[in-house]
Amino acid sequence: MMWSFFSRDSSKDFPYDIGEPVGGFEDYSIWTLHKAKRKATLEEVSVFVYDIRSGSDTKCELAKASLKRLKTLRHPSILQYLDSLETDKMLYVATEAVEPLGTYFTKLATDNVQKGLYLAWGIFQITRALSFLNNDGNLRHNNVSAWSVFVNASGEWKLGSLEYVSAADGNPMPPVKIPVTLEVYDSPEKNDQSKLKAATKCSVDMWGLGCLVWEAFNGVLKQRSNLKDIEHIPKSLQSLYCELVGASPSNRPNPADIITRCRKPGGFFKNDLVDTLLFLEEIQIKDKAEKNRFFSGLTTHLDNFPDNVCKHKILPQLITAYEYGDAGSAVLAPMFKLGKLLDEVEYQKRIVPCVVKLFASTDRVTRSRLLQQLDLFIAHLQPQVVNDQIFPQVAHGFLDTNATIREQTVKSIIHLAPKLNYNNLNVEVLRHFARLQARDDQGGIRTNTTVCLGKIAPHLHPQVRQRVLVSAFVRAMRDPFPPARVAGVLALAATQQYFLLSEVANRVLPSLCSLSVDPEKTVRDPAFKTIRGFLGKLEKVSEDPSLRETMEADVHTATPSIGNAAATWAGWAVTAVTAKFYRSQSDSSRPRPPLTGRNLSKPASLEQPSSSSLSTTTSSVTSMTSLEHESNDTSASASDYGNNDWDNENWGEMDTSQDPSSPLAASSNNGTSMAANALNEVRDGWDNEEWGSLEEDPCEEEEQAEQEQQQQQLARQSISSTTSSSQHHQRPPLPQQHPHQQLLQQHELNDLIEPLAKLNSHAMLRPKELPNLSSSNTSPTSTATANCNNISPPSSHLNNSTHNANWNSDSWADGEFEPLEESGLGNAKLDEARRKREEKKLQRQRELEARRAQRATGPMKLGAKKL
Secondary structure (H helix, E strand, C coil): CHHHHHHCCHHHHCCEEEEEECCCHHHHCCCEEEEEEECCCCCEEEEEEEECCCCCHHHHHHHHHHHHHHHHCCCCCECCEEEEEECCCEEEEEEECEEEHHHHHHHCCCCHHHHHHHHHHHHHHHHHHHHHHHHHCCEECCCCCCCCEEEECCCCEEECCCCCCEECCCCCCCCCCCCHHHHHHCCHHHCCHHHHHHCCCCHHHHHHHHHHHHHHHHCCCCCHHHHHCCCCCCHHHHHHHHHHCCCCHHHCCCHHHHHHHHCCCCCCCCCHHHHHHHHHHCHHHCCHHHHHHHHHHHHHHHHHCCHHHHHHHHHHHHHHHHHHCCCCHHHHHHHHHHHCCCCHHHHHHHCHHHHHHHHCCCCHHHHHHHHHCHHHCHHHCCHHHHHHHHHHHHHHHHHCCCHHHHHHHHHHHHHHHHHCCHHHHHHHHHHHHHHHHHHCCCHHHHHHHHHHHHHHHHHCCHHHHHHHHHHHHHHHHCCCCHHHHHHHHHHHHHCHHHCCHHHHHHHHHHHHHHHHHCCCHHHHHHHHHHHHHHHHHHHHHHHCCCHHHHHCHHHHCCCCCHHHHHHCCCHHHHHHHCCCCCCCCCCCCCCCCCCCCCCCCCCHHHHCCCCCCCCCCCCCCCCCCCCCCCCCCCCCCHHHHCCCCCCCCCCCCCCCCCCCCCHHHHCCCCHHHHHHHHHHHHHCCCCHHHHCCCCCCHHHHHHHHHHHHHHHHHHHHHHHHHHHHHHHCCCCCCCCCCHHHHHHHHHHHHHHHHHHHHHHHHHCCCHHHHHHHCCCCCCHHHHHHHHHHCCCCCHHHCCCCCCCCCCCCCCCCCCCCCCCCCCCCCHHHHHHHHHHHHHHHHHHHHHHHHHHHHCCCCCCCCCCCCC
């Protein structure tokens, strides 16, 4: 028993589990470096191991001297000692987890900016450690190189390998180093005794610092002659480097002087990373104004800092500064940005408790910054935490008297919606949205409420969604603020897969049509586009009723995806409604007109009956693809309503181009006004025929002549019937007319028939509407005109094709009547009529040219077409 007690391995009492060794280090040291973990906490550490049995007495003395120095020297830039164990066989020294700089070079970022900042910080730390040893400790390190510098998890460089530390006032001769691979770092005075007299307390270490600078930019030093190559050393450091590796020891600068020189503006140590880390080290002695100024500008610099430095060095300092200092809300932006570098376990442990505490703050600035940066940390918050601890605090912002807080609260729902429960999302959020959309005095907030509702539509309960969306968007389209109306139109298009076709026909399209005459073009353009899309959808179902089920599949689906709509006709609206919100700051000074008595305490849509049973089938939307060819023109976006009101994306790529083939793109007037304008032009002497081209095709001219002859025949029949009717009413007989008077009357009748025939073909007017527009006149000319307008061709001669329109239909097709047979007219009369029409046409052209010349210098007549 006694023998087993004395023979047991004493290393088992060492509170660290020693792991695998780090390769390459043993070639430059008497130690072997191992990765290890603390047994109690599993914290990662490093353990230096020296095998006493295989080493010489000299090496053993160097190892013990190194341990002694490591225990007694404490400095932020010197390797941190944790524990040690000495047995008759082995010597163990535990330190913070580190890696030799000689092997760490391969892990440095290739980005020149980031690498330059980081190397400056590392060299600064070693220079600061040497200044501590030489000036404060009156010691010489005697072994500075890439293998005596270690890098910890925070990316900090720590000076180690203290085996050869000696007193600065002792023998200036550099010691003999073991192993011999370290001799490449010996200073030149070691081989030239005459130069030792000029040696200073820091000359040897400054030579080693010069070797370290060279290795930082070129890699591990293989031979001393390579130190002459300064191509890769920064220009701001070249002059100092030449002093460090100078042959005369007395000319090598003191490390304290190096820090002073290089920290001046333009110096090698004067950069954003060094400034940031030094400020954090001294943050306890900084005043509040300095802290706010520092944290406000920190976020923009973080992208150029190494990840390990940000995660392990900067982030802990930020958390500590907020929790225990007076850093204020300015620290939140960089803290949340760096929080993305943490894994989920670390985030829940270090960031989430801080976030929950921040949301309970009553400081408006803090709340505003939290809401603005919600997207940076919402993914790490559990739904229970969001519903129980965060949303109740956020909901207070809907009622805040500050418009900025209300606006930021509305925008935050975009990120919170996927994690909110039924009551918070479908009851509380919608109740606040209804009040804001109806009563808020800020147009931008009303606009953003509509945009936000369109974005969270996929997360709403299907029954609630069906009751709320149409009513909310229709209300937005009646808003006096133009961008709010645009938002209502875009939201309708982006959520089109959630509407029943009956809703589209009875509620959506009538509301959209009212915007087709909106005074603002940026409202009309998306309204026309959306109308065409919905009409195309209805038309497709009309052609194939089996598509109805597919198009309405998402209406009752619990978790549809708004991405389904991106490939359909409403894809442009999805892009717009998912773009950035409208900025309402410039709208804050703009008074809002009353909303015509529609201020409700809760959404009016919630009072409607609920929808039918739910369907568990999820399918993508099948919609009309007739508008997929339209270009993404953003020239007429809603950003016209202010210089600074819109973000760069301006509601996304809002396509406001119109389909030229659509009748809606030609004019916003209805058919009645078109008929009235056309008839008035005829009476005023304007020839409707001249709206087209003056060059006519001969074939078209013959067809037109035949049609005009048919119109003349019908006019004659109408005149005869009118005459007989007048005789029946015992009207006094007209005086007998001579043949030339009859011919003149016929020519006048032709002059009236031809413009009306053109009027019918160009403006697509119903003849039965024209008498209502014409003024009453008792002259024979007006009577003849009225009779011509009352012409109704026999139904047996009409084209029955579905592509042609008849007078009694409600369509706006471009159909033509079939020609009527005229058996009573001979070829001679046809030739004579054609010749006279040619003469009159030439005469009308001359008259038109004369009229153009007369009005060339005067104002254009209303309704005239600019040529």
